[in-house]
């Protein structure tokens with residue numbers, strides 16, 4: 001089967017990955033309620049098209065923190081792309097560049113930060129987890145600035161990796177060919193040690209992630225870098241207001257693709273309160289469950305500035321390397337453009353909440 005839609009790549013990826021790797025990629029935390037909610041909440045929202053609005057040209061291009069994007073679409077930070085295909089992050093960053101999409105490299109990328117930057121042809125950010133070893137984090141920040149990364153995305157929903165039962169069952173452990181090469185090997189060692197019935201990445205996070213950080217610690221990081229700081233993993237108006245008050249440069253509404261706290265709402269459902277709390281002062285991004293151009297359009301209509309896509313990019317990578325990842329991003333951009341034409345909204349500025357009908361709520 002030639003993949004046409006993004007979900008086609010999900011099946012193709014599953015069939016070419018080892019079961020434990022597919023479980024790590026596709027799984028979520030707990031009962032995977034939030035994982036399912038992310039996708040089904042988009043499906044529940046009907047569209048309200050307008051007609052006779054001249055949609056010959058629908059313009060998807062935009063800017064984000066001063067950088068140009070072909071569409072408000074980016075690649076969410078995901079660890080270890082080499083787990084899924086030998087092209088690894090070089091493949092996905094090239095795909096993002098070719099598609100005019102933002103690329104957010106994970107702190108646990110399996111390719112050298114500078115090599116990723118050298119292969120990038122579009123905007124590039126680095127995601128960070130706050131490790132107990134602050135020196136290691138700082139060193140990475142310095143290297144990112146030197147290599148030309150445009151912003152830092154600090155993930156704030158992960159004081160520890162949640163119980164992901166698929167990984168516990170498979171005893172998920174990182175193989176030697178997928179290493180977080182940008183972090184000192186000694187700090188990553190646990191994630192390569194197998195122990196039956198446990199997840200090595202969960203054990204690693206308990207050992208190395210710093211669960212003590214608070215809002216007050218953001219100042220420490222800000223004082224040490226001139227790069228814009230974006231917080232990833234905000235789900236409430238309260239935290240959005242605190243983020244604004246602490247002077248961050250952007251917010252990513254995210255539940256980590258259903259991989260952290262199970263039971264939190266779908267991100268498209270949390271997005272309105274964050275957008276309203278921020279009031280346009282900062283860019284608001286969102287990720288989780290985006291599988292079609294209409295999903296992108298719905299997030300933009302609620303008020304997101306850019307939408308990040310996670311698993312679908314790795315499905316494309318797993319199936320067909322760079323080309324597969326690029327096709328996923330291109331398809332989403334083309335579907336967004338079509339959705340704009342068919343809803344009668346020829347510019348991104350036309351995308352407001354009037355595009356959205358009342359959700360057909362079924363239990364997640």
Ligand code: FNR
Pocket residue numbers: 024025026038076077078079106107108127155232254255256257258259287288289290308309310311312
């Ligand atoms: C992730 N995610 C993630 N987030 C982060 O801040 N740092 C990371 O290293 C990772 N690693 C990671 C690996 C894999 C395999 C997946 C699937 C996800 C979460 C990611 O950035 C994003 O929030 C979700 O993937 C978005 O949901 P969708 O698009 O996958 O549904």
